[in-house]
Amino acid sequence: MNGDVAGGVFQPLEGDDPPMVAGYRIAARLGSGGMGKVYLSHTPGGRPVAIKVIRPEFAEDPEFRRRFRQEVQSAQRVQGLYTAPVMDSDTDGPNPWLATAYVPGPTLSAAVAEHGPLPARTILMLVAGIAEALQVIHGAGIVHRDLKPSNVLLAADGPRVIDFGIARAADATSLTASGVAVGTPAFMAPEQAAGREISGATDIFALGQVAAYAALGAPAYGEGPSHGVLYRIVHEEPDLSKIPDELRPLITRCLVKDPAGRASLTEILDLCRTASDQTQLRRPEDWLPGGLADGISHRQEVPAPVPTTAVPTATAAVPAGPTAPPTAHTAPTAHATPAAPAAAPAAAPAAPATPPPGYPSGAGHPAAHPSQPGTASRPQGYGPASAFGPPRAAYTPHPTPAPIPMPLIQVGTPHPPKRRNRTAIILVSVFGGLLLFLASCGAFINSLGKSTGYSADGANPTSSAKGQPRPDPEPVVTKDFKLTSNYHLKFADDTLEPHDSKEDDLYYYCASEECTFGTYGAKLARLDSGTEGSLQACRQETRYTTRIPVEALSKGGAMCVKTEQGSIALVVYKGSSAKNDPSTYATLDVTVWRGAARKD
Incomplete structure (x- = not known):
């Protein structure tokens, strides 16, 4: 979910970037990938979050939406120390998205590209952290399917695995069938490349490839055309001669062709402890090389949350005519004025006026309030409730709506009164009396049903309560x-x-x-x-x-x-x-x- 982009970590928004996603005001663009774009935003309490907006091509595919909804629900149960938790999402809206905690650290791919291969000591800590993350992910019934260097973030206190399970949503959709590649061939497992059954062992093979990449600065099976890389993964053995001696047994056990013969996550952690000559791995604060650690300290200075008044004017304009009170789908400004009829832009989503009932003002990060009411306390227009309950929009006061002008009444010679139609009056009176008579009959029948225990349709609603309990169904x-x-x-x-x-x-x-x-x-x-x-x-x-x-x-x-x-x-x-x-x-x-x- 968090990644680097050329020219800096935080990029300004471009013309096709949204200023707001479901109440989250976008502060910067973090990057883009095969499935969508990633943006920086903040919770109402000021905690930075990364928001991934799915590409429209995927959003239009019904099968993708079904799988995406399932995978997000599963991912919300993953709460490991080495994962970026999914905090909020909307899988049913016109533009599906999900939000995770922002991790101030580069991707492994960006770190290697800038600083070169990592030392063996760092790689052991890296592999151990990813193995722990996979234990939690697999425990939730999820196979990552797309574990690669760009899906591993390097934070000051250890790695973070992101985008777990989301690649499954893109499998077997009309897009992948038409040639849109999902995932990176250089980090696939043999069974994945051959289209066979995927399991947790698939992620073990990818973990070995990630470790080799961190040690070599390049994929273990080389680069080049996808079909050539996939052929080598299925049929050939990688050249690990340049891998440090203490890492080679670990990586070799991960890169076994047969899924049943690969190392388990428990074995991987044991191999990491053995290679580091420790009975228990202890992650020091300086687990990353100096230059890489210094860069992370600058990343923690994220852009400030976007104030309400900083939303572009075009998103706050209102159509010409009487000013209507702002709603959950209208962004108010401090001095909203009617625009000219020929240039009235479309209204954009905006922040609601006041916190919904049960949501305290000035609340912090949503993860700190797991017991707050969710859907029940969220008014219409706030989108689906997240796994952590509180609504996601920032709260700003609405301006006092301008008075709606009363329609003008033309003053002049009144029209002569029309003659009343006597036949119509008589028919209306007769029909009204008939309706009153039928209503009286219905009330009498219902009262009779209550006194006898039967309703007007002949059913006895109290018989099951007064009689014997419903028998058990047949097994x-x-x-x-x-x-x-x-x-x-x-x-x-x-x-x-x-x-x-x-x-x-x-x-x-x-x-x-x-x-x-x-x-x-x-x-x-x-x-x-x-x-x-x-x-x-x-x-x-x-x-x-x-x-x-x-x-x-x-x-x-x-x-x-x-x-x-x-x-x-x-x-x-x-x-x-x-x-x-x-x-x-x-x-x-x-x-x-x-x-x-x-x-x-």
Whole structure:
């Protein structure tokens, strides 16, 4: 999300750059990439943020929007020390965007281009930090897919991994099918280059390439035409002879062609500790070379937030005619005057007048207020609620609207009164009386229904309350179901089948040697060992979570899932696929009671 641009870190806005994005006033342009442009803005409390606005070509693709919405929802759950958290987003508007915390540091690609290869000590700290970030990202069920030097930022206290999972939104869209490249071929894994299954091991291979790039100052598989680079990645071994000795075992373990043979993230951290001769890695304040560290100190002097009066006049102009009160879609100025009819520009989005209820004035960075009300306290026009609740617009007082002139009344000879149509008057009177009669009949029938317990349509709404409780639904049982890694189940299906969608009820995901069951909207709970799996046991279970590692389940271990649609499922884990199996899957017995959690 944060990157360098030629000629300086903070670039002035150009003609096609927006002065405001959904209430965030843009202070500078940070850079651009294959999926959009990145801008610097600030929260209402003055905390700098980086806002990525997606290219219109992608925004027009329905499949991209669907995947982008899913990936942003997943990314908002990632809160690691070495990631830039996603703080806000709008995935459904005309121009999708997301905002992350601004990281005052260059990208790894910019640092190497300016200062050359990094020392081995710095690279060990770099790899360890990225490995920790990937542990958190994979733990949220996300594969980065586009880990490369330009997606790694170098901050004073360690690296930051950005744009995790967003590349998946661009996969298989009409744009990629028509030749728009997403991602960098020089940092792809063999399975990615060959179009095979993507997993957490794909990010491990990319991590090895990133480490080699930091040590060599160039990609491990060379540069040149994309097809040549991809061929070498799939079929050839890289030349690592110039890699420092202490880094070569680490990078070699990452660049194994077979995903199953690559190092796990835990092994990578162990190799970093071994290479640094430390039992525990300690990141010193001077982990970066001197010249690079000095440059970071200048980056912390970000441009000040844009004041309200600094918004270009064109965005604050109003059409000719009576001045209307400003709304959430009209930017007020201190001295707004009507423009000439021939030159009235379109109104631009602007800041609301006062904070919504529940949002204190002078509040700080949104991440500091995770418990503040979100959508419920946000008036219409503020865009979708973020993961952290508070609205994103800066608050400025509205000017007092100019009085609306009253219409002129022409004074002159009055028109002679028209003769009233007696037939029309009689018909209106008869029709009005008929309506009153029908309304009286309806009121009488309803009152009679209340006294007898039946409504006007013959239904008895109180019979279910007075009678016996609704019987439990019949269970739907599926034995020995194979759920493949990175696929999902939806318990509303008449016949269970795996889906490639993150809006379903239960997913299974494996990264390296770690596999996890998880949910996105449903409630997940693990039954204690020895507890008989039943509908009643699942109804009583309240120890909800969103993730259960497979290592926490023995064969025969049971999980309960309560879906947002009111169904309850009992999932019994029976084992995982063998290591030499070409597919990675879990075998499950699934019992579903549809509607069992509803009270109606």
